[in-house]
Amino acid sequence: MLCCCCAKGFQQQAIKHDEQTAKALNKKAYDIRLTDPKKTVAIGKQAHEIATELNLTKEIAEANRVIGIGFYYLTEKDSALNRYLLAMKQFQYIHDELGEAKVLNNIGNLWTEIDYDVTLGYYQKALKIAKKYNKKDLIAGSYMNIGNTYYRKKQYNTALKYFELSNRVFTEIDNPVGTTLSLQNMGVIHYHLNNLEQSEKLLLDAHEKAKKHELNNTIAGMNMTLASIYMKKNNFKKAEEYIKEGIALSKLTSDQKKTYDLTFISYKLEEKRKNYKKALYYLREINILDSINYTKTITSNINLIQETIKQQQTQKENELTIQAQRNAKNLSLAIGSVAILCFFVIFLLVKTNRKSKTSNEKLTILNEEVIRQKNNVDRINHQLEELIAERTKDLIIKNQKLSEYSSHLSHQIRGPVATLKGLMMLVEDKLVESAEVAPQIKKCVDDIDEQIMGINEALHDSSRKGLS
Structure with missing residues (x-):
């Protein structure tokens, strides 16, 4: 049997092991x-x-x-x-500010496809904290996130500056994954700046490092740019190799967006090869994936916005509750003060033996004041409850409209849009004349316009509960 000290030491060791x-x-x-x-x-x-x-x-x-x-x-x-x-x-x-900074970076990533300014706001806050504690890996990650945002804004030179900063810091602290991602990002920027040789060099270096660390999602992403480079160089065989590898890895990591993007590059490759039968096959695949990805992205973004609104509403309700509690506390202090005053007055009245009529009148006035203040607090609490109920009801209506908007947008507008894209591709490929498809294009545009006008009218009509 273990002594108390040994048992305690064993228990602490077990806890330490579980913490590790x-x-x-x-x-x-x-x-x-x-x-x-x-x-x-x-x-x-x-x-x-x-x-x-x-x-x-x-x-x-x-x-x-x-x-x-x-x-x-x-x-x-x-x-x-x-x-x-x-x-x-x-x-x-x-009070872990570095942990907060990491989460700020993560939340910023959620908004990259919705609002660039909101995204940059989160990243800049994270960078400020990282610099405060001189946390190198967090500084480098924030630089890279800021660079990605400027890339999405098509401000390529600014993006390149931040990617170079992140690469420098990741190299300094010997972070191979961070270095790989920075090299990939710099390669993509040089591709958009039409520096194909520099882009290819950076991406091949990143590709080799990514394979070493089995960064499947990252490899699939850089394969898109490598395939595009080799297509521009008319090295179709090389481009096809990177496309096939990228599709396999994107499916392995369940990344539908990269699968869609690589399928689209496959279509462009076969079109450039003038293999129109195979190009048409990829075009059909694109339309299917486009509908799935569009619906999923819109739904995901709307869910994010709804969840943000819900969190903001909860915060407002908490603030109202806190204010109500403060009001109640102030009332309690006031009642306590009045009660003390009452006792003091009674004591003086008894001690000095003043007329009972005067004493009763003063006590009555004080009691009425207490009652009045209590009624005021009850009224304020009731108003707060009504306000919360009204805002909750308004939020429910808005959420319902947003959900209907998503469904309506997915099922009603995507059809004409997909048709329109197909017609435009036929015209671009010179498979049909513009005049032949002009009526169909006009009909698609009219359908889209009619649907958008109907949605806009429904969303701005507060008396309507839905889009119908």
């Missing part, structure tokens, strides 16, 4: 985010379970952040946002 296990699982989940995001979520949940059992707030927060990253790569943005907000709250509770 939680940290190791969080790191493993994060490291495979670009290879298998589904496993990132699963392993992150294991880390969360262990950390929760041991009440390790920092590891709980990191597990939530890592799970959110997994959901982000699976394009489940609303689920990612929920995990990020939980992580942010937990990091703030333990």
Whole structure:
């Protein structure tokens, strides 16, 4: 039988082991985010379970952040946002600013396809904290995220400057994954600046490093640019090799967007080869994937916006509750003050033996004042309850309209848009004359215009509950 000291020491060792296990699982989940995001979520949940059992707030927060990253790569943005907000709250509770900065970067990633200014705001806040603590890996990651945002804004020279900064810092701290991503980003920028030789050199270097670390999602992304480079050089065989590898890896990582983009490049390749039969096959695949990806992206973005509105509404309700509690506290102080005054007055009245009539009148006035103040507080609380109910009702209506808008947009507008794209491609490929398809194009445009006018009218008519 173990003595008390030995038993205690054994228990502490077991707890330490489990704490290290939680940290190791969080790191493993994060490291495979670009290879298998589904496993990132699963392993992150294991880390969360262990950390929760041991009440390790920092590891709980990191597990939530890592799970959110997994959901982000699976394009489940609303689920990612929920995990990020939980992580942010937990990091703030333990005053971990570096943890907060990481979450700020993650939340910024969610908004890259919705609002560039919002995205940059999150990244700049994260960079400020990272510089405050001279956290090199976080500084480099923030530089890269800012560069990606400027790339999306097509400000290529500004983007290149931030990618070069991130590469310099990642190289300094010997972070091979970060260096690989920076090289890829610089290669993409040089491609858009038409520096094909420099772009090819950077991307091949990044490709070799990515394979070494099994960064499947990253390889699929850089393969798109490499294929485009070789198509411009008329090296069709090389382009086809990178396309096939990219599609296989994007399917392996369940990245439907990259699968779509690589399929589109396949179409452009076969079109350039003048292999129109095969090009038409890829065109059909594109239309199918386009409809799926468009619906999923729109739904994901709307869910993100809805979740943000919900969080803002919850915050407002909490603020109203806090204000109500403050009002109640002030009332309690006022009532206490009045009560003390009442006792003091009674004491003086008894001591000085004043007329009972005067004493009763003063007590009555004081009691009426207390009653009046209590009634005022009841009225304020009632008004606050009505306000919360009204805002909640308004939010429900808006959410319903947004959901209907998403469904309507997906099923009603995508049809004419897909038809229009197909017609335009036929015209561009000179398979038909413009005059032959002009009536069909006009009909598609009229259909889209009619649907948009109907949606716009429904969304701005507060008396209507739906789009019908």
